[in-house]
Amino acid sequence: MQVSESQKLNQFERQIEQCRTGDIPELSQCLRGLRxxxxxxxxxxxxxxxxxxxxxxxxxxxxxxxQLCPEIDFPEELPICQKLADLAELIVKHPVVIVAGETGSGKTTQLPKLCLKLGRGRQGLIGHTQPRRIAARAVASRIAEELKTELGQAVGYKIRFDDQTQESSYLQLMTDGILLSEMAFDPELRAFDTLIIDEAHERSLNIDFILGYIKKLLPKRPDLKVIITSATIDLQRFSKHFNNAPILEVSGRTFPVETRYRPLVIEQLSMGEGMDEPKTISHSIEPYDAMLQAIEELCSEGSGDILVFLAGEREIREASETIRKHLQGQVEVLPLYSRLSRSEQDKVFKSHNKRRIVLATNVAETSLTVPNIRYVIDFGFARISRYSQRTKVQRLPIEPISKASAEQRKGRCGRLSDGICIRLYSQDDYESRPDFTDPEIYRTNLAAVILQMLNLKMGEIEDFPFIELPEQKQINDGYRLLQNLQAIDQQKRITALGRQLARLPIDPRLGRMLLAAEQYLCVKEMLIIASALSVQDIRERPLEKRSQADQWHLRFNQQPSDFSSLVQLWDYVHQLKADLSSSQFKKQLKSEFLSYVRLRDWQDTYRQLTRILKEAGLRTTANPGDYASIHKAIITGLPEQLGHKTSEGDYEGTRQSRFVLQKTSAVNKKAIHQNRDV
Incomplete structure (x- = not known):
């Protein structure tokens, strides 16, 4: 029986549904044309x-x-493996599934394997996001190991400056920022047939935007499967956002963890001679002394490694020096934070003989599981990004963590046996803390998000399906900044300049400086400055050697400008690198209080921005930019952050804000004080 042309087209339509997800739009368009x-x-x-x-x-x-998919098996000892049948049924029946798993449940490593087992990852990639680069790479390595395949083949990862995926990869671990960048080039995310959004409870701005984007995308992609994982926090909010998506809870594989409170301030009642009533006397303990006491206390409890949570890199460095000084050779001390080199991060996961003390920021709170941890010491602080409505500046203050974060930290021990968590604060302090950390959408400038939404033609931010809509004053601030940067017009429509800004993976203000630099003939200098302001300062100032470090750094203040100092610093370290061997270079940087790890970040960002500007056709000049031109370009990007020197010696900024210069500022010279504007 002869098949008619119309019947053939119907047959092709059914076949197209089984094709590679990236091919489906073009094939469907061709089919419509033939019809x-x-x-x-x-x-x-x-x-x-x-x-x-x-x-x-x-x-x-x-x-x-x-045919080439690796064999898949599941470790029976993980709690999630007891729920695989239930999970499989939910994934097959529903477009979105919420998986709530406690620490140790195995959700991060086993969910992508289950998706592979169900036939996902064949028409496109299984995309699996992590909040941090270090977690994306570590999880990819672990899954590759379980699938008995080389990292970068069936299982790959993609993070900023490092893409370890191939055409043949089934699973791609990535940061949520990478998934955002994919949206600009692949709006329907056709590269993926499955998305796993891990650690959604962290509620970063990226995660909230991704969840809203997916909600809008799903009607166009009925073939897409989405799995959202979270700690057991605020699950109904996620479910409701996705039309009452089903929730499956998985218990953690944990042993009992004892919590001990060892506050830094101890109050005691004292009854002196001639006193009618006892008097309360407070005794303070230095933070690192309290840490040493906690370490000694835990070492007396038995074998097992110790994980110490600190606020940031500087605190990790100071704590490391303290431990090495007091426990010489008795323990192995390792740092763990996101900007560490890959080889330094990998040390945490390698076997060892001595008791190990791992000093970590909050990167070790979720996703990343540090092996062999039996004890936790928690200082109870973290650096949390906050936007000041008054000064219009994004800050990174150290703040007390929430109860939820404290419980996440506590849950890092008790994986192998009974654990102990020592909190270096009081129980009353713990009880007074908020249940959760504010979602980032409430504490950040929204200009970058608004710009990307306009660039992706996603409409007004007020109409976007965020899990929680930001406050109107935040939205207004974002629009106002973009108008000041000429990225949008008065009708809130994106301009040609705004589209250029949207392509740059940095803050819109820094991007605006770069675009202005072409006009002022200082692109090279502005690339150095903008990339420096996108990463942490490479100049280190250890507490006990601060004046010594400042003396080393003052030599870069050859002009009355902290921005010019960055250019001087860049030129110096690159000349130093050319003159010395690799090991000599690292040693010299350390002796001059300059961070090699942060320098590498600075260089990577510089190279990325250079490539993007070259692709955009921005011209550079052989001659160096002059002082005035560089600062005109800077002001273009920072119109709201100008200051005027007052008769009292401080500075008055916009909106009646007042500020003073840091003592080490290149502008803080007597000869410069005659110039009243900064």
Missing amino acids: QRLKQKRPIDRGLIKLQQSIQESLDWVLTRH
């Missing part, structure tokens, strides 16, 4: 042959992936 021609009684025989060939090529690609 239109058929309706107009025009010949389609040649088009049918071409479409059939294209469909077959795509189906062959999918078939090859089915």
Whole structure:
């Protein structure tokens, strides 16, 4: 029986659904075109042959992936593996599934394997996001190991400056920032047939935006499967956001953890001679002395490694020096934070003989599991990004963590046996803390998000399906900044300059400086400055050697400008690198209180921005930019952060804000004080 052309087209339509997700739009468009021609009684025989060939090529690609998929098994001891049948049923039946798992449940490593087992990852990638680069790489390594495949083959990862995926990869671990950047080039995320959004309870701005974007995308991508994982926090909010998506809770594989409170301030009642009532006397303990006491207390409890949570890199460095000084050779001390080199991060996961003390920021709170931890010491602080409505500046203050974060830290021990968590604050302090950390959307400037939404033609931010809509004054601040930067017009429409800004992976203010630099003939200098302001300062100032460090750094203040000092610093370290061997270079940087790890970040960002500007056609000049030109370009990006020197010696900024210069500022010279503007 001969098949009609109309029947063939219907058959092709069914086949297209099984094709590579990235091919489906083009194939579907071709199919619609042929149907239109058929309706107009025009010949389609040649088009049918071409479409059939294209469909077959795509189906062959999918078939090859089915044949080459690695074998999958599941470790029975993980709690999530007892729920695999239930999970599989939910994933097959629903577009979105919420998986709530406690620490140690195995959700991060086993969910992508379950998706593979269900046949996902054949028509496109299984995309699996992590909040941090260090976690993305570590999780990818672990899953690759379990699938008995080399990292970068069946399982890869993609983080800023490092893409370890291939055409043949089934699973791609990535930061949520990378997934955001994918949206600009692949608005329907056709590279993926499955998305796993891990650690959604962290509620970063990226995660909130991704969840809203996916909600809008799903009607266009009924084939897409989405799994959202979270600690057991605020689950109903996620479910309601996705039309009452089903929730499956998985218990953690944990042993009992004892909590001990060892506050830094101890109050005691004292009854002196001639006193009618006892008097309360407070005794303060230095933080690192309290840490040493906690370490000694835990060492007396038995074997096992210790994980210490500190606020930031500087605190980790100071704590490390303290421990090494007092426990010489008795323990192995390792740092753990996101900007560490890959080799330094990997040390945490390697076997060892001595008791190990790992000093970590909050990167070790979730996703990343440090092995062999039996004890936790928690200082109870973290650096939390906050935007000041008054000064219009994004700050990174050290703040007490929430109860939820404290419980996450506590949960890092008790994985192997009974654990102990020592909190270096009081129980009353713990009880007074908020239940959760504010979602980042409430404490950040929204200009970058608004700009990306306008660039992606996603409409007004007020109409976007955020899990929680930001406050109107935050939205207004974001629009106002973009108008000041000329990224949008008075009708809130994105401009040509705004589209250029949207391509730059940095704060819009820094991007505006770069675009202005072409006009003022100082692109090279502005690349150095903008990339420096995008990363942490490479100049270190250890507490006990601060004056010594400042003396080393003052030599870069050859002009009355902290921005010019960055250019001087850049030129110096690159000349130093050219003159010395790699080991000599690192040693010299350390002796001059300059961070090699942060320098590498600075260089990577510089190279990335240079490549993007080159692709955008921005011209550079052989001659160096002059002082005035550089600062004109800077002011273009920071119109709201100008200051005027007052008769009292401080500075008055916009909106009646007042500030003083840091003592080490290049502007803080007597000769410069005659110039009243900064």
